[in-house]
Amino acid sequence: MKPLCMTSILLIAGAAMAQSRAVTHIDSEKVAAALAGGSRGIVGPLVATKDYTISGVKRTSPGEVEIHDHETDIFYVTAGEATFVTGGTIVGAKQTAPGQTRGTDLRGGQSISLKKGDVVTIPAGVPHWFKSVSPSISYLTVKVIK
Numbered sequence: 001m002k003p004l005c006m007t008s009i010l011l012i013a014g015a016a017m018a019q020s021r022a023v024t025h026i027d028s029e030k031v032a033a034a035l036a037g038g039s040r041g042i043v044g045p046l047v048a049t050k051d052y053t054i055s056g057v058k059r060t061s062p063g064e065v066e067i068h069d070h071e072t073d074i075f076y077v078t079a080g081e082a083t084f085v086t087g088g089t090i091v092g093a094k095q096t097a098p099g100q101t102r103g104t105d106l107r108g109g110q111s112i113s114l115k116k117g118d119v120v121t122i123p124a125g126v127p128h129w130f131k132s133v134s135p136s137i138s139y140l141t142v143k144v145i146k
Contacts, residue, residue, distance in 0.1 A: 035079070036056075037059075053142075053143045054141065054143075057141055059082070059137050064129070066100070066103075067126070071099075071145050072146070075139045077115060077118045078116065081133075083130075083134075084114050085110065087106070087109045088127060089107045090105075090106060
């Protein structure tokens, strides 16, 4: 079932990949190392093109609220649990880079309990936040850049 889920998540990003003609293979050991991360490890992209990036992430604490103006995030949870909030109004917003906004809280968002095997998509422009992590969560992130 795990290879089927991984295949499914990569197919979701297929629309962006269609513009790129290069075939990329990521060895399972490299993926596992990225998902093991550190205490809050984005070990750098496993793949990065002008159309998409794929990264493994391990989180042991909540993060900041994020809004990406030109990136749709697709998360596939491989281990752990977290409370994830999407939508609403960002509190303490500050632009941290072109097209990237961070904040300290969300008002009026929708809470989702994430667990192993879940997939969540966050369209560009939608605020999102790992509000709580118990005790850690690992996930594969596909960022589709528009």
